[in-house]
Amino acid sequence: xxxxxxxxxxxxxxxxxxxxxxxxxxxxxxxxxxxxxxxxxxxxxxxxxxxxxxxxxxxxxxxxxxxxxxxxxxxxxxxxxxxxxxxxxxxxxxxxxxxxxxxxxxxxxxxxxxxxxxxxxxxxxxxxxxxxxxxxxxxxxxxxxxxxxxxxxxxxxxxxxxxxxxxxxxxxxxxxxxxxxxxxxxxxxxxxxxxxxxxxxxxxxxxxxxxxxxxxxxxxxxxxxxxxxxxxxxxxxxxxxxxxxxxxxxxxxxxxxxxxxxxxxxxxxxxxxxxxxxxxxxxxxxxxxxxxxxxxxxxxxxxxxxxxxxxxxxxxxxx
Amino acid sequence: xxxxxxxxxxxxxxxxxxxxxxxxxxxxxxxxxxxxxxxxxxxxxxxxxxxxxxxxxxxxxxxxxxxxxxxxxxxxxxxxxxxxxxxxxxxxxxxxxxxxxxxxxxxxxxxxxxxxxxxxxxxxxxxxxxxxxxxxxxxxxxxxxxxxxxxxxxxxxxxxxxxxxxxxxxxxxxxxxxxxxxxxxxxxxxxxxxxxxxxxxxxxxxxxxxxxxxxxxxxxxxxxxxxxxxxxxxxxxxxxxxxxxxxxxxxxxxxxxxxxxxxxxxxxxxxxxxxxxxxxxxxxxxxxxxxxxxxxxxxxxxxxxxxxxxxxxxxxxxxxxxxxxxxxxxxxxxxxxxxxxxxxxxxxxxxxxxxxxxxxxxxxxxxxxxxxxxxxxxxxxxxxxxxxxxxxxxxxxxxxxxxxxxxxxxxxxxxxxxxxxxxxxxxxxxxxxxxxxxxxxxxxxxxxxxxxxxxxxxxxxxxxxxxxxxxxxxxxxxxxxxxxxxxxxxxxxxxxxxxxxxx
Numbered sequence: 165x166x167x168x169x170x171x172x173x174x175x176x177x178x179x180x181x182x183x184x185x186x187x188x189x190x191x192x193x194x195x196x197x198x199x200x201x202x203x204x205x206x207x208x209x210x211x212x213x214x215x216x217x218x219x220x221x222x223x224x225x226x227x228x229x230x231x232x233x234x235x236x237x238x239x240x241x242x243x244x245x246x247x248x249x250x251x252x253x254x255x256x257x258x259x260x261x262x263x264x265x266x267x268x269x270x271x272x273x274x275x276x277x278x279x280x281x282x283x284x285x286x287x288x289x290x291x292x293x294x295x296x297x298x299x300x301x302x303x304x305x306x307x308x309x310x311x312x313x314x315x316x317x318x319x320x321x322x323x324x325x326x327x328x329x330x331x332x333x334x335x336x337x338x339x340x341x342x343x344x345x346x347x348x349x350x351x352x353x354x355x356x357x358x359x360x361x362x363x364x365x366x367x368x369x370x371x372x373x374x375x376x377x378x379x380x381x382x383x384x385x386x387x388x389x390x391x392x393x394x395x396x397x398x399x400x401x402x403x404x405x406x407x408x409x410x411x412x413x414x415x416x417x418x419x420x421x422x423x424x425x426x427x428x429x430x431x432x433x434x435x436x437x438x439x440x441x442x443x444x445x446x447x448x449x450x451x452x453x454x455x456x457x458x459x460x461x462x463x464x465x466x467x468x469x470x471x472x473x474x475x476x477x478x479x480x481x482x483x
Numbered sequence: 484x485x486x487x488x489x490x491x492x493x494x495x496x497x498x499x500x501x502x503x504x505x506x507x508x509x510x511x512x513x514x515x516x517x518x519x520x521x522x523x524x525x526x527x528x529x530x531x532x533x534x535x536x537x538x539x540x541x542x543x544x545x546x547x548x549x550x551x552x553x554x555x556x557x558x559x560x561x562x563x564x565x566x567x568x569x570x571x572x573x574x575x576x577x578x579x580x581x582x583x584x585x586x587x588x589x590x591x592x593x594x595x596x597x598x599x600x601x602x603x604x605x606x607x608x609x610x611x612x613x614x615x616x617x618x619x620x621x622x623x624x625x626x627x628x629x630x631x632x633x634x635x636x637x638x639x640x641x642x643x644x645x646x647x648x649x650x651x652x653x654x655x656x657x658x659x660x661x662x663x664x665x666x667x668x669x670x671x672x673x674x675x676x677x678x679x680x681x682x683x684x685x686x687x688x689x690x691x692x693x694x695x696x697x698x699x700x701x702x703x704x705x706x707x708x709x710x711x712x713x714x715x716x717x718x719x720x721x722x723x724x725x726x727x728x729x730x731x732x733x734x735x736x737x738x739x740x741x742x743x744x745x746x747x748x749x750x751x752x753x754x755x756x757x758x759x760x761x762x763x764x765x766x767x768x769x770x771x772x773x774x775x776x777x778x779x780x781x782x783x784x785x786x787x788x789x790x791x792x793x794x795x796x797x798x799x800x801x802x803x804x805x806x807x808x809x810x811x812x813x814x815x816x817x818x819x820x821x822x823x824x825x826x827x828x829x830x831x832x833x834x835x836x837x838x839x840x841x842x843x844x845x846x847x848x849x850x851x852x853x854x855x856x857x858x859x860x861x862x863x864x865x866x867x868x869x870x871x872x873x874x875x876x877x878x879x880x881x882x883x884x885x886x887x888x889x890x891x892x893x894x895x896x897x898x899x900x901x902x903x904x905x906x907x908x909x910x911x912x913x914x915x916x917x918x919x920x921x922x923x924x925x926x927x928x929x930x931x932x933x934x935x936x937x938x939x940x941x942x943x944x945x946x947x948x949x950x951x952x953x954x955x956x957x958x959x960x961x962x963x964x965x966x967x968x969x970x971x972x973x974x975x976x977x978x979x980x981x982x983x984x985x986x
Contacts, residue, residue, distance in 0.1 A: 195868025198605075199875070201522055203867075204886070205530040205607045207875045207906045208898065217528075217605040248522065249676050250661055259675075315707060322711035331712055332516060332701025333679060429703040431678035439677050443522065444868060 171465055175458075182457040183238070183450065187231050190441065190449050197221040197247055200444040221247055223446070234450065243454075244447035248440065253451035256436060261455070264425075264432035266337050267348055267355065268417035272410060274356030279363025280406065286364065287371035288394065298364065305361025311423040314354045318427065332429040351428045355421050359413055363406060370405040374398045400474050407474065411467035418463070419456040510696040511985055513966065516709045517722040520677045520702045525660030526647035527599050527606040535644045536722075536977050540682060540698070541582075542647030542665035545573055545592065545626075546638065550972045550979075552795060552890040554638060557690075558587055558648055558666060559626075568633035568928050575624045580687035581650050582663075582670045589620035594651035596628075598659075608645035610905055611894055612637070633926035635933075639891040668693055668981035677702050694984045713738055713961055719985070720969070721961045725840050726786040729959035737964050742957040743971040744787070746794045746888025746895075749839070751832075751849060751951040754880055755912035759828055766948040767807065768818035772856045773849060774810035775802075779954045782844040787956040792896070792944050794888045794955050796973065797930075798937050805945040815856045827857020832881040834862055835870035839885045839956070846883045877908045888955075890974065892937045893925045900944065912949035 198217050199206045209217070218224040222244075225233075237244055243253035286298040322328050329350050337344040374380060375398055383397050384390075420434015433452060440448035471478045521534040526542050529535065547557040559573040579587040596618055599606040614634035619627040630637070640646065648666065653659045663671040668690060669682040682698040701718070703709045706728045712718040714735055723729040732740040753760040753769060760766055775789045791802045802808045819825060834846045843864065850860040860881070865873060874882055889895035899910035901921045907913060920940040927933045945952070958975045965986045970979040 193866075193869065194872045195866075199871045200868045201528070202530050202607055203871055204874065204906075206871070207909060208607055208610045209605060210602055210609075212602040213605040213609065216603040220605070250523075315705075318708060318711045322714040326715050328711055328715035328717060330717060331708060332703050333699070427705045427708055429678075429701065429705070429708060431675065435677065435704070442866075442868070 168465075168469075171468075175461055178461060179454060179457060183235060183454055184231070186450050186453040187234070188227075190444070190446055191227060193441075193444075195444055196223055197444040197446070200442065234447070238451075238454070243451035246440070246445050246448040246451075248443050248445045248448065253447050256448065257433070257452055257455050260431055260433050260436050262337060263334060263348075263430060264418060264420050264434065266344065267352055267421065267425075267430070267432060268414055270345070270348055270352035271355040271359055271417055271421075272414050274352055275359035275363045275413070276410070278356070279360040280367050282360070283364040283367025283406075284371050284394065284399070284402075286368040287375065290372060295368075299368070302361040302364040302368075305358050306365065308358065309423075310354050310358055310421075311427055313357060314351070314424055314427045317350065317354065329428070334431055348430075351421075351424050351430060355417065355424055359417075362409060362413065366409050367402060367406050371398060371402040374402045377401075403474055404471060407467055407470050411463050415460040415463045418459040512696055513698045513980065513983070513985060514701070514717065514719045515698050515721065515980075516701045516703050516712055516718040518702070518704050518706050518709065518724065520680070520700075522676075523660065524663050524671065524674070526644055526649065526665075527604060527608065528660065530607045530645065532975065536975065537671075537680070537700075538644040538647055538665075539667065539976055539978050540669045540980065541663050541667045541671050541685075542644065542649065543579070543667045544642055544644065544646045544648065546642045547978065548639075548642045548890055548972070548974065548976070550970050552797060552973060554642060557642075558592075562638065564635070564638075564928065568635055568926065569630045571628040571630065571637065573626045573628075575626065576689050577624060578689035579666050580689060581666050582685045582687060583650075584687050585650065585652075586623075587648060587666050588623045588651075589626045590623075591651045592626045592648055593618045593620050594654050595646075595648045598649075598654050599646065606645070608640065608643060610898070611640035611643075612646075633928075635928045636891040636893040636897075636925060639889070640894050642890075668978075669698065672697070677704075688981075690981065693981050698980065710961075713963065716963070719963045719966050720980070722975075723959040723961055726783055726956070726959075729957075729961070730784065730786065732959075732961045739962050739964065741960045741962070741969070741971040742786075743960075743973060743975070744794075744955050745958050745975065746890065746955070746973050748790055748792075748794050748886055748888060748955050749787075749845065749953045750884050750886060751953060752879075752882040752884055752909075753911075753949060753951065754877065754882075755910075755949045756877065757880060757911070759822065759824060759830075760880065760911075762822045763947065764818045764822035765824060767946075768815045768822065768824075768856060769853065769858070770945075770948040770951050771807040771811045771818065772815035772858075773852050773951055773953075775808065775951075775953050777810075777852070778845060778848045781848045782841045783954070783956060787954045790952055790955045792941050792950075792952050793892055793937060795890050795892065795895075797890075798892050798934060798941075800938055800941065805942060806948070808945075810852075812855055819856050824857070827859065829859045829861070830880040831861045831863055832883060833870060833873055833879040834864050834883045835867045836864050838867045838870070842883050842885070845953070849883070874909060875906075877911055888974075892933075892940070893921060896940075897921065897925075900940075910949065912947065914947065916943055917947075 234244055246253050246256055249256050282298055286295045289295040329347050335343040335347050380393060380398055383393050420432050422434035422438050425432045425435045437452045519533045521537040522531045523529045523534060526538045543557045545557060545559040546554050549555050558575055558579045560576045561574045563572050581587060598604050599609055600612060614630045614632055614637060615628050616631040617629045649659050650664050653664050668685055668688045670685045672683045673681040680700040684693045684697055706723055706725045709721045710728050710731060713721055729740060732738050753766050755761055779785060779787050789802050791805045793799055832846055834842045846862045853860055873879055898904045898906040900917045902913055902918045920936055924933055924936040927936060960971055966983055968983040
């Protein structure tokens with residue numbers, strides 16, 4: 165597993181780069197925690213008042229000192245205090261991440277359950293009416309922004325039926341698994357819809373590619389049943405692009421589906437980052453972006469490992 | 484197959500959602516929704532609108548304003564100005580208690596104001612209390628503020644949530660800002676920033692009994708989602724900002740919308756410290772060229788009313804009497820020619836994205852109106868914090884702004900239109916007459932005489948036209964028919980939630 169080890173060694177280096185990037189980026193935006201909190205009223209502060217608030221928010225030192233203090237803390241597992249929450253950044257992430265993870269997993273499951281069979285079905289019916297209809301639906305699904313779908317569904321449910329998933333009072337999975345699944349099912353469906361559309365399109369085209377390959381023709385020639393050719397021989401290979409796509413999408417979802425979280429008032433990771441940027445809550449932004457970057461790295465690693473499982477011809481050691 | 488799967492899943496989801504929505508609440512709570520949460524719980528440091536709304540429910544200042552902006556008692560039972568308005572004495576309510584059951588004493592009041600006045604605190608309201616020279620506490624229920632000069636508006640400034648009384652013990656151990664111990668009608672029992680908060684009833688509140696068990700606050704960042712949750716019966720009471728959403732509420736059975744004119748005002752600020760705005764004729768030309776009602780109708784679908792500089796009901800006058808409040812393009816062109824800009828000029832206007840939600844459309848209407856007199860405007864959109872930074876530095880030609888109002892004209896404009904005002908750099912304009920009128924208004928305690936002084940101030944300000952005051956908008960609260968007894972106020976106070984009943 166030297167490949168695995170090599171990847172693990174590069175993690176800290178990438179994270180270091182991300183940490184510097186996000187640290188500088190958030191400080192390049194004008195405005196600080198004080199103007200963010202007080203707005204125009206911050207003009208009423210005397211220099212001494214401002215200095216004491218700057219010390220309180222930890223923005224009284226130069227960038228190098230601030231970065232040094234922060235990264236030294238991070239190495240020791242201390243991501244600093246969020247100024248808006250008044251709690252350690254890691255605690256806030258620990259609070260908010262489970263909902264984002266659950267939402268991402270549910271969307272992934274929905275996308276695969278719908279997209280994969282639909283894509284394969286369409287591939288086997290190439291250019292027939294059912295294929296064309298599926299392709300059109302997938303195109304619409306991919307190109308409609310999910311907040312539009314979300315708002316339309318919310319409008320229909322509330323204005324037409326007077327019902328709505330409970331918003332603003334999130335149910336934790338561990339407290340009430342069924343309630344939590346119910347609450348997240350609508351946002352997950354909405355996220356899963358466009359995700360499923362991408363999966364449909366990619367699994368259709370990769371299945372078409374694979375169906376044209378020699379070993380599939382050989383299998384057919386040997387008299388293997390059509391159903392078996394598709395599900396046993398072709399599917400494994402056709403899955404590789406699907407896995408790649410799903411990995412990337414899943415990574416994005418773990419960073420928080422900001423707009424859907426916003427519409428459904430879900431306190432997930434995406435909204436934390438968005439609000440932290442607005443509030444110039446530096447420690448919170450830095451900590452959560454690092455966390456999101458780590459998620460991406462882990463998901464990518466898992467995707468690579470899945471390749472090997474799917475196609476033994478791929479040898480990671482050699483890459 | 485695709486469709487089958489989808490419908491089955493969504494059917495399941497809907498059934499589950501329906502079941503959840505129908506679940507009865509175990510206690511009688513008011514379900515409250517708004518789009519923005521408070522940004523902190525230290526009453527002296529928070530100035531954002533939602534923070535003040537939350538603070539008012541859990542803390543109490545010495546005095547409070549009623550719906551007509553009259554000063555009424557809160558922690559203080561009575562108060563008296565003596566000695567040419569230079570001494571202000573409060574008698575405290577002996578029943579006033581903090582939520583932990585301890586009595587509110589003169590020592591708590593003294594410690595609170597010392598905290599606000601201490602520069603190291605960074606209290607935003609400190610500027611309003613500069614006249615306080617010393618504080619005496621002859622007994623537990625008496626507080627005497629000795630002032631360095633006559634300062635009538637001080638009493639109004641003391642009604643702000645930013646002057647809430649906190650326990651001396653909490654100041655001593657540094658827990659203000661991390662835990663809430665106030666003497667208001669409610670207590671904060673749980674708070675997850677930007678998600679939800681729970682308020683319980685403060686059993687020790689001296690102001691009476693609250694007829695229900697508490698308030699569940701949800702932060703629903705999308706206002707159309709707030710409207711949806713009102714429709715679905717998940718929310719009893721909501722605050723709305725967007726006029727486009729709010730005006731949909733009345734069309735729904737079982738929902739009522741309150742529209743309350745606000746003290747805060749929409750204004751086009753001209754930077755008179757920069758050419759060509761240092762030229763009086765240019766500023767007046769702009770004031771004459773703008774059709775305020777048209778801006779209001781186009782940008783805000785008419786939701787509001789045209790205003791002069793003074794927005795508080797007690798001092799407000801008919802804006803039609805102010806300089807050039809009717810659009811007059813001919814006069815505007817003449818003024819432009821007089822200033823040497825017969826061919827117009829180019830300039831920029833800074834606008835905050837989404838703050839207020841209509842800011843961009845306001846700027847566009849103004850852009851098209853001023854094009855008629857040859858002024859071509861480049862609109863610069865900025866994220867709020869960036870805008871605030873630029874604005875505070877006075878680094879703009881023109882700015883579309885929504886500025887906060889105060890119940891007293893002096894407290895409201897002291898920062899901009901006095902020579903010592905701490906936002907003089909933002910205002911960019913001052914003359915002797917403005918400053919003198921402000922000082923006279925500060926010291927005058929007779930209401931009629933104050934009205935006259937400030938009417939002269941308003942007329943002079945409109946004529947000097949450093950800014951073009953446009954209109955005041957409404958604050959919206961939407962409630963379901965099961966909530967009765969809420970009294971909206973021009974300051975947007977939610978205090979009367981303590982006296983509503985739920986059916």
